[in-house]
Amino acid sequence: MIRLEGVGKRYGRGEPVLVDVDLDVPAGRVIGVLGSNGSGKSTLLRILAALSRETSGTVVGTPRVGYLPDRFPAGQRMSARAYLRHMARIDGHVDLSAIDPLLDRLALVGGPDAPLRTLSKGNAQKVGLAQAVLAAPDLLILDEPWSGLDVEAHTVLGELVAETRERGASVVFTDHRAAAVHAHADDVYRMDAGLLTRVETAAKTELATRIVLHGPGGDWSAEPGVSQAVTDGEKVVLTVEAGHTDAVLLRALNRGFSVREVAPCSP
Numbered sequence: 001m002i003r004l005e006g007v008g009k010r011y012g013r014g015e016p017v018l019v020d021v022d023l024d025v026p027a028g029r030v031i032g033v034l035g036s037n038g039s040g041k042s043t044l045l046r047i048l049a050a051l052s053r054e055t056s057g058t059v060v061g062t063p064r065v066g067y068l069p070d071r072f073p074a075g076q077r078m079s080a081r082a083y084l085r086h087m088a089r090i091d092g093h094v095d096l097s098a099i100d101p102l103l104d105r106l107a108l109v110g111g112p113d114a115p116l117r118t119l120s121k122g123n124a125q126k127v128g129l130a131q132a133v134l135a136a137p138d139l140l141i142l143d144e145p146w147s148g149l150d151v152e153a154h155t156v157l158g159e160l161v162a163e164t165r166e167r168g169a170s171v172v173f174t175d176h177r178a179a180a181v182h183a184h185a186d187d188v189y190r191m192d193a194g195l196l197t198r199v200e201t202a203a204k205t206e207l208a209t210r211i212v213l214h215g216p217g218g219d220w221s222a223e224p225g226v227s228q229a230v231t232d233g234e235k236v237v238l239t240v241e242a243g244h245t246d247a248v249l250l251r252a253l254n255r256g257f258s259v260r261e262v263a264p265c266s267p
């Protein structure tokens with residue numbers, strides 16, 4: 001999909017912000033990048049989105065990108081719907097009839113007619129998220145997407161990430177909370193003062209999820225990411241490997257199950 005090889009970045013004559021970064025983003029994979037403020041995460045994402053140019057090293061691949069910046073610029077007078085239609089026409093790939101249902105799903109306060117400049121930070125971010133996913137990009141890049149969103153939108157965001165992976169596209173997102181990154185990412189990296197290192201997946205296997213479903217039963221043991229499945233009539237209890245929770249929940253909901261419980265557990 002896209003690969004960074006020995007990428008370095010400095011702004012002007014300043015100190016290096018990225019140092020010799022190697023990152024492979026395969027198709028159908030969700031990559032989470034942890035790191036503290038100022039460590040270089042947003043710079044890394046802007047280079048992946050081709051919005052900033054590396055100072056050294058190589059970027060291989062030019063996927064079609066959907067990008068949610070850390071601060072969505074929402075000063076405009078136009079409505080959320082008008083903005084998204086405008087951006088969709090520029091992009092050329094967007095099904096315009098998908099705009100209102102997505103804003104509805106994200107529970108945009110004020111609805112599609114809300115002028116952008118009246119929106120709160122979280123609601124503006126929902127519009128930015130909608131813009132990023134509407135074009136069904138090959139690579140969805142999300143800068144701190146969970147921050148500022150309400151709990152209901154957190155669930156929808158998790159579903160959107162899972163849906164993106166399910167259709168074979170990739171996601172790269174940042175967050176400063178380890179639990180959030182481990183819960184949603186297949187591969188976890190840490191950015192520290194411009195150095196990107198892979199976080200061992202051993203830590204990840206400690207974070208399985210127990211999901212209790214109610215619905216039409218069936219055999220869940222062969223589902224991707226499901227390490228254990230116990231069916232008792234209409235009750236199904238799953239142990240799901242970290243990084244697969246959203247995809248399994250999405251499949252369950254699509255198959256008519258209701259979700260009764262989601263909790264961390266040992267694998």
Ligand SMILES: Nc1ncnc2c1ncn2[C@@H]1O[C@H](COP(=O)(O)OP(=O)(O)OP(=O)(O)O)[C@@H](O)[C@H]1O
Binds near residue numbers: 011035
């Ligand atoms: N356009 C720019 N010009 C000059 N310096 C910049 C620019 N953008 C970022 N920097 C600097 O690069 C460093 C890394 O910034 P970056 O935004 O990539 O970090 P971050 O990890 O995303 O931080 P945060 O979590 O606070 O958003 C910071 O020291 C920042 O001041």
